[in-house]
Amino acid sequence: xxxKNRLKExxxxxYMMNQKEFxxxxxxxxxxxxxxxxxxxxxxxxxxxxxxxxxxRKVEDIWYLED
Numbered sequence: 001x002x003x004k005n006r007l008k009e010x011x012x013x014x015y016m017m018n019q020k021e022f023x024x025x026x027x028x029x030x031x032x033x034x035x036x037x038x039x040x041x042x043x044x045x046x047x048x049x050x051x052x053x054x055x056x057r058k059v060e061d062i063w064y065l066e067d
Contacts, residue, residue: 004066007037010055026054 011022019037023030028047036043036051043051052059 002039002066003042003063004039005036005063007033007051007062010057010062011037026051 011017011019015022015025017025019034020030023033026033028036028051032043032047035041036047042048048059048063052062055062
């Protein structure tokens with residue numbers, strides 16, 4: 001079991017932006033965002049909440065537990 005996210009899907013399907021544009025919109029560094037999007041790191045709670053708020057979504061709409 002692990003925590004996964006839907007950030008890439010949201011970025012590409014709903015916003016149609018590359019990572020750099022998306023990071024600028026979210027006000028998150030590209031290196032941090034890239035690691036979070038690829039599930040290499042989970043991100044700290046501040047980044048997670050800031051990203052969810054910027055996307056006007058609940059955290060659980062973006063992050064989920066994978067069985």
